[in-house]
Amino acid sequence: MNNGGFRLSLRDMVSDVAGRTVDAGPQNEAQAAIARILDAQEDTARRIAQSLHDEASQMLALVYLELANIARKSPKPTADRIDRVIQHLDSVCEQLRGLSHELHPMVLERHGLVPALHKLASGVSKRSGLAVRVVGEVTDLSPAIEVCIYRVAQEALSNVVRHAGARKAEIRLWQTEHRIHCSIRDDGVGYQPRELEAKGRYESGLGLVGIFERVDSLGGECHILSGGREGMELKLGIPI
């Protein structure tokens, strides 16, 4: 992607966020602070998601059973009303499931990054019609890296759906000796450098700051390549 495209790198973002340029080395205090905040956020999200899944869903399963037990012993008009209540509960369950997954995808813990990305891709495809492919395999990664890549992919795909007018997107993962790499690219309208400049890099509504901060906190680097009309690609590399 080099026909008039542009690259936006981590250092640009960091200097914008703080209003000054900070050392982008992995040991600096800003990175460590961001890493701690992100960890704490993720931990809170995980606990809420777990509680929604384990406790609220368990309680709902019980309510379903109790309602069915009452309905069986009730006259038809009452049983019909209980049926309607059950339908409302179905929507509550659906919303809880979605919310729990959005807060923290348990599939990451249970199966690891690649299956979690497949699930993310199929969810996005189902909701938006965007065809998303996941390519590549990785060996065991630390939970922090898995969460980081998952969140970046989630944010990037959400951008593609909202802004890119794309038909296809691809998440590609590959590993070199000491790094894990990920690229998320789409075939949409791309992003014009001028547009980005005009809005300010992190008022762009693309959640780029969040993405860059996450990758940065693990000592990695992140680039956005946009070829204007040839879609956009977000590439990241993180030391393992």
Add this chain to the structure above:
Amino acid sequence: MNSTTRPTCVIADDHCMFRQAIRSLLEDEGFDVVGEATNGHEAVKLVTQEKPQLALLDYGMPILNGSFAAAEILKRSPETQVVLLTMYDDETFALDAVKSGVRGYVLKEQAAQELVAALRQVLSGSIYLSPGISESVVTALLSKKEQPADLLTAREKQVLQLIAEGKTTKDIANLLHLSVKTAESHRSNIMNRLDVHNVASLVRYAIRRGMIEA
């Protein structure tokens, strides 16, 4: 259905209210609930003693989860048909369960609608999987993606669940009726076989294998 033909069943779940609701459902539908257990160990003991036609086990029970309890039950009471009730709509866990001899895998949220039909189907000799799962199981089978081989013995897996639940070696020895020395040696074998050297990694492995809840 008269009392002589009522299928016998044991229910195991650590949530008391859920057990009661299931009991009420099953008794209304002509099943004879011959006992209740609050964890996998109790379930194994109860089933071995009562030899019911059906054992309905919660997947996510403490001390010995439903999957491990199922394996023990199938050894000790092979005539009993085991059905797992679960919060996990996860095809890998369902597939592992069916491979190990479990005859039914029912999502808890769908229990109110499906459980009775599921149990009847299992009693008639079929396997029952909740609809949302059965499709994914077939897809998983067709994709021929093999899960990494099991590195641990059944006993080591039981020990691992207990380690991941935060039990001490002494607790584990007591719960499994082992000497502390044997429990310690299981612990170090597990670490060697999995090539991990801290409890956090063991917990992670246990979650990924569905041994404990995330």
